[in-house]
Amino acid sequence: MVGYKIALFIHILSVASWFGGLAVMSVWLRKSIKLNETGISMTKSMESVHNLNVRMMIPVAILALAAGLYMLVSGNFGADKPLWLTIKERFGSLFILLYAIGLPIYGGKLFKKVAEGGDQAVSVVKRYIALLNTTLVVLLFIIFVVSFKF
Template identity: 70%
Template sequence: MIDIQSRKKWGSMMIGYKIALFVHILSIATWFGGLTVMAVWLRKSTALHQSGISMSKSLENVHNLNVRMMVPVAVLALAAGMYMLVTGTWGADQPLWLTVKERFGSLFVLLYIIGLPLYGGKLLKKVQSEKDESTMASTVKRYIGLLNFSLLAMLVIIVFVTFQIV
């Protein structure tokens, strides 16, 4: 009897783990794709140089999308990842790739959740108060650089975990 009950408990934990894994992967894919689209959108707005208003409006739209959609998706990825770590079968002897994912991935997500809305808001205010188009473009390019850095950090963590580098 005890064996059957422990199997049922283990089975329900595995279902929860698999759901969390699905949510985690879906969140990471959505986050990565969203950041890529936003970086391309901003690059296009700086390349066109039609007017300062379009660049300012593009940055405002991207920043709002980032804060309202990408930050919650990052929180969801972090929550699902933490759930998987808590319910996982790894002990103190967990592999290096999992340690890297756990520590650097979580740190990156926290920095993204806290830092990007603050720094992005600061850049947005600077662009909105600016009249010179070239200064506006350089500020928007800093935001693009921040998005590209985020994409690169995510890509490094994804590659490290996918290949389970030891």
């Protein structure tokens, strides 16, 4: 039972850190777009955000997945799991895997486009912001479903 509570703590801490980190990175990139007009480079901001995302947010997401899977295995849910747990287990796990695999690839391509420079840099950064905001919305949906235990 103690292992389950530790896993729950790690799971909640990981999801909260992941959500907060993504929100901060999104705001940071929006600010860099505004500062770019004054001559400060968006490339450095994009590089920092992408590196932070790959080096910190993906491991945090994987930690949330591992703790969640541990809780599922050690819990006494039987064959008839509630709907909220099925959504969390299947949709949440799939989303974390897609995030951990897809973000470094797609984000790396976007970063390379920004590093090349040109007129498209602002629109590319806005696409990265949209990717971060989409991730936030999906996380919020999962947190909502699990919190209200539909």
